[in-house]
Amino acid sequence: MKDDKGRKMVSCQDAAKEYGCSMRYIRKLISSGRIGSELVGRSYLVCLEDVRKISGRKADGRLKKRATGFKSG
Numbered sequence: 001m002k003d004d005k006g007r008k009m010v011s012c013q014d015a016a017k018e019y020g021c022s023m024r025y026i027r028k029l030i031s032s033g034r035i036g037s038e039l040v041g042r043s044y045l046v047c048l049e050d051v052r053k054i055s056g057r058k059a060d061g062r063l064k065k066r067a068t069g070f071k072s073g
Contacts, residue, residue, distance in 0.1 A: 009045040019051055
């Protein structure tokens with residue numbers, strides 16, 4: 001399903017499965033306004049593009065490489 005702006009929208013459960021996080025985390029992102037969502041009936045649909053930005057995964061689902069070689073302290 002797509003929203004008015006043409007962005008792909010999926011259920012919280014589908015977004016959590018695809019990006020390896022919990023539904024609770026997805027709902028937390030919705031309530032904080034960090035990802036776009038729409039209320040349809042009693043369920044939220046979230047924007048996949050926003051979840052990709054937050055989750056640290058590339059568009060094809062692979063994890064982004066993290067910086068290495070830094071020492072704390």
